[in-house]
Amino acid sequence: MTLLDIEDLAVTFPVEGGTDVPAVDSVDLQVEAGEIHGLVGESGSGKSVTARSIMRLLDDAEVSAERFDYRGEDLYAKSEAEMRSVRGDDIAMVFQDSLSALNPVMTVGEQIAEVVRHHGDVDESASLLSELRRKYVTGTSESAPSWRRAVELLETVGIADPEDVATSYPHQLSGGQRQRVMIASALGGDPSLIVADEPTTALDVTVEASILDELRRLCDEFDVAMLLITHDLGVVSETCDSVTVMYSGSVMEYGQTDQLFESPAHPYTKGLLRSIPERAPTEGELTTIPGSAPEPADRPTGCPFRDRCPAAFDACSEPLPEHVVEDGHVTHCHLYTEGDDPGDVSWDATIEMDGEATVDEATDRTTATEVTDG
Template sequence: MTLLSVEGLRTQFPTQRGVVEAVNDVDLTIESGEIVGLVGESGSGKTVFAESVVGIVEEPGEIVGGDVRLHGESLLDKFEAELREIRGGTISMVFQDPMNSLNPTLTVGEQIAEAVRLHQDVGESVRLPAEVKRKILGVAKNGEAWRRAIEMLEAVEIPEPESRAEDFPHEFSGGMRQRAMIAMALANNPSLLIADEPTTALDVTIQAQILDELRDLKDAFDASILIITHDLGVVAEVCDRVSVMYAGEIVERAPAAELFGNPRHPYTQGLIASTPRIDDPRDRLEPIGGTVPELVDIPYACHFAPRCPEARPECYEIHPEFRPVGRVLAPADGGSDRGRDSRPDHEAACLRRGPEEDRL
């Protein structure tokens, strides 16, 4: 069953130099119970896409086209009060920087408890700001919201959750702060968790622990997860399906195993070639030349063309549409190869890919 459906989403930022097309005609779906990865270099529009989904694009940015549907209902048609109920309730987001995302003046437990009070009927006031309540009333440690905070810290494997709930964010390590953010995001049993760079700035051991926990928590809380990252290792480790984003557009999408075993878009191939692998040691990595373009009035139809080793003049003039590019499926009866179709769930937007008769 489709949980989230994004169709033709366009998010723009007007500037003095022109319009920044941060998200340009993006389609993406997430099914119930799956983990989807959105991968690409910094500046590709991944975070703006996530902010567009949950309706927190900062001014002067705005969504100018497309639709975002959750359980079949358009989120773009809802009032801000309705979106506040959805954010933190049905959809939760873990942001890139947990230190700046957590309130330094409140204990970690109280911040999780406040999220519970905002979205669940636990008979505790949400009229006063949490900081005021802490200073005037103290923390209600016998309340249901506080008990839920303890449970969530335990769920994300924070040691001694009862005592650590009374600590402030600066008393947590980077990995523990990330776990606390995940605990807060899952406290209201959301249907969708969006994790934006969940392992950035963590050492590799803690990264592996966070990824293992995300996978376990998905099953424990029956949630779907969208992981946004530039780290292909993260995607390969936990994702069921992957979309590759470049300069505001999706350029390739496929099941994770298919994408890494058979990357087809030149950009995806470049990302994988520039990533170190333990099972394939090389003397030198092969970086992609150039940088992601500024997303202001890009003059060429294929945004990757100036960096692409296979680009032809037509690539600068014709906008590439998605084409099936996956491995050819073997016939069940072992018969002739003629007429076989490639995987319909592996597509790339490239004029140099797809059926031979359609390629440049």
């Protein structure tokens, strides 16, 4: 069952006295119930903007889409009051910077308990007057159902001594503990989908691995789908069932994780995979993609990756085509032309991210343009 179905999403930020900036263009995204879907790409590729559009947290932006459905209902047809119910009840978000996302003057137990009262199944008043009284006068009683549930959730996400941690303030916790608190808070409303925006940023590799293992376990245990936003394909390979690769506001490729890792189709995806240390050549310098992503206002026409692509040719200035590589695996790339059989096209020679490359003769396309650093 498709839980989240987005078609042709475009997000533009108006600039006073200047040209509007397109942050996301023609993005399709589907998340199935119970799966972990990775949204991957370099910084500035539009991943977080896409995530915030799902939560309708882009007040200053112009958002349009052919379809923006959650469980078959249009999220952008809902009122703000209805969206306040969706946030937490149906879709929860784990933000990138836990220290900024958590309230510094409330204990973490209070913050999780508040989510439980508003979005969970407890018989406890969550009126404005009651919340103000708890916040400034009494606090949440440790015998209250919402507090007990908050402690249970802290234990569920692997927090040691959850009763003590519940009475702590965010600045008293480590980065890994705060991230687990964010995950516990997201689970407080029993959502069907969690949007996790770089949930392991700034954590050391040991803590990162522990958090990712916890996320996977919790998704299985609570039957929750997750949209995991990251720039790390290593994280995707270990955690995600399917993946969408974004670059400069556009989707380059999507499919099942094993499909993309075993048979990457787009030159950008290949470049990313070759940049993973475990997959890079054993000798010499680490492989990188030359150049840098364009500014949103200065994207080239056609494929946004064409100025950095070693296999670019004239057709790449045209609008991106869609090509089905195999069932469930789609790429947007001009190296595939209408009617081509993917099995007849060799990609092995198209990506040599060292300054220049030649398209394999079997494609009968063209010689690749030279790409230089800059």
